[in-house]
Amino acid sequence: MNRDVKNDNNKDAMNNGKIDEKRRDVLKLMAVGAAITSIPLVDKEKLMKVLKPVKLEGMLDYPLGGPSDSQSALEKRAKKKEAKLKKWCQKEARKVCEKYGESSEECKLVKQKCKLLVVKATPPKKGVRYAMALDLNKCIGCRRCVYACVMENNQARNLHIEWIRVLEANRMEFQDLLGSQWYYKEGPKKDKVYIPIACMHCEKPPCVMVCPVRATFKEPDGIVVIDYDRCIGCRYCEVACPYGARRFNWKKPYIPVLELNPNMHILGNVPRQIHVMEKCTWCIQRTRDGGVPACVEVCPVGARVFGNLNDPNSPIRRIAEEYGLFVLKPDAGTHPKFFYFFGPARTPPREGAASTSKEAQNGGGSK
Amino acid sequence: MSWKDWWDTFVIIIKDGFKGSKRYYLAMVGLTLIFLYGFYLWFFIQHAPVFLHTDYGGLALTGMNDSDPWGLYIAFFIYWVGVAAAGIAFGVAAYIFQDKELLKIAVLGEVQAVAALIIVLALVGFADLGRPIRAMFELPFLPNLHSMLDWDFIVISTYLTINLVAVYVTIHYYRQDKPLPKKFIIPYIVLAAPFAIGIHTVTGFIFQALRARPIWNTSLLAPSFVATALAAGPAMVLLAIYLAERYIDGFSVSAEMYKKIIYIIAGGLIVGLYFTFSDAQEIFWYTTEPMKWAQARNLFYGLHLPYLAVLEWIWISFAVAAVLLSFIPSTHRSKGAMAFIAILTIIAVTSEKTLATLVPGFTPSTLGEIRPYHPTPIEYGIALGVHALGIMIYLWLARPAIKAVMTHYFKPGIKTATVPENSAH
Structure with missing residues (x-):
């Protein structure tokens, strides 16, 4: 009966030259429903192909983020910056010479600095993968690496920016950084372990992931750098970094020209501007020219080892084979390239082990 | 057309901004002064080194530092994204169900x-950002699609455009006493609903x-961002209606509509409280992550x-109070009581979705x-200047x-017909 009634209605509708909207809607819904329910029946391999994540990496020149500036553009920018800095340096030099006299040591030093001043844009070497390791048994928490880093990298003297933080932690649960502190005044203490922390130059850096303008990126040689001319100062990278490695210029940074390091890299220690982020670059101005970072050079106990992971003869590979390396917060999943290890000898030595300490300190460690 | x-x-929209009672003028002048003071603080003091190349100033003047890189600005950014997202619940519901009271x-x-x-x-693009001018050029031309901040800018600016168009079209048709055309409503629903949920989701x-x-x-x-947004946004709308009824002659909304909004608020608060409860269980019973536990103890x-x-605790207690009050039948008869629930909700959500969400992370x-x-x-x-x-x-709108x-x-x-509903008040 019902059907007949419906048909009649339909006929009426047809006769009136109208379309039965309700019936159409039901049909549409049925079609959509059929399409949705048929999804599980689709060939799974085909579905996998459709659902394959789009690879953004291929669209960009660099694996993650990456600079939009080519090498030549970077060099041009470095040249411009150099000219600007030289002008500034000469202006400051005049002031210094007026203050101390033309023949003073300071005046000569400043003039030499202005002459030596260079802003490089050295590109990464091919086939190089830098890494650093630190002997927690040797580190005495003297903070000399921190001071060397400040001097080498032209860090603002008025903002107390230090790229390296040395944590003092208990020898029992040292990996639980919650109990550590970096405001210690005396050291080394026998029951403490000292953990210098700086940028870990992670393999999967969260800071690079979150930067909204690609101002920070990972270079092919493994160094994570910041383009200071592009940073917009949103501080998202600082929020995302699990190692607290990044520092922000909250005020206008100031460096006295007498303390300026004239050897600069455009992505490294060129004097910063206000409201930009900065962090450790493994002294890019030194390492790209074949040197080692300042902290490695200055360490009085030789706790730091720096080298090329791809080179089987590099010191870092030897350490890895000899002692094994570990990283802090491995659960963060960022795969740091800054490793820690416990070497064979301890400074200061354990109590009762004083007789062997000299041998150990000399780096022998042989039993 | x-x-x-x-x-x-x-x-008309521009001119209406300059027409009004004495009270309106006073309010506008006061707000303008507050805004100008905020702008002065931002341009001539906090961001002075960026814009004027001075030696004083900088973000160092804020309470933020390398341990707490984000502060009050981002805290209120979270809250207002929520309020923006929930406003659309009314638009979409009204156009889908064609409820006359909702359409009003x-x-x-x-x-x-x-x-x-x-x-x-x-807040996020000017007050908090270190270098806003750079951002204006770089965000559109150098986006990093891995960054959620970029997606947030995309969804927020799109959603803002959609809503500006919607307000404009609505005023245009209604002022000529015409119903909204279907060719506006359907694209609006299709676009606005996902973006409304999207802005708060991406912020999360x-x-x-x-x-x-x-x-x-x-x-x-x-x-939980979306849940509390669905409480705070409608609460703001309810409060706005309540004030509009008092200050605009002839504007009235039925108590039934108030009741519907209270339902939405209660639902949002219950889900939000449930999420807080669930998080607390995870942290205080079984978590083995010392940092999470330490941060939760601070919270x-x-x-x-x-x-x-x-x-x-203001969030928890006020939200519980608001939910319980909204269950009592006698509150549904008084518009004043329902406005009170809305105020409780706004205080509760403002407490939680600002500093209490942000600062424990630091x-x-x-x-x-x-x-x-x-x-x-x-x-x-x-922050006050921005709010002004x-x-x-x-x-104005x-x-x-x-x-x-x-x-x-x-x-x-019709006006007389709506009056009896008011008598329940």
């Missing part, structure tokens, strides 16, 4: 979204995917920052440092919108 009509609508107030939700989003953009994603901040590292963060007990615990910070964050006067001043701007825009709605829905004949 010529172009001239559209232009006339624009002129739908435009208020859209105006609220516009004002809230302008506060959001001013900014925070929740960070392994560095364990207390945010829960997949409940974005859903719930206020070990190093007592105000955090105060805010968190105390203790990633290396275990505890440096308590306290906002400084300059932060309060600039938002309220100004709200007043809401008045012509309500006027247009009244020409369409409150015709002299």
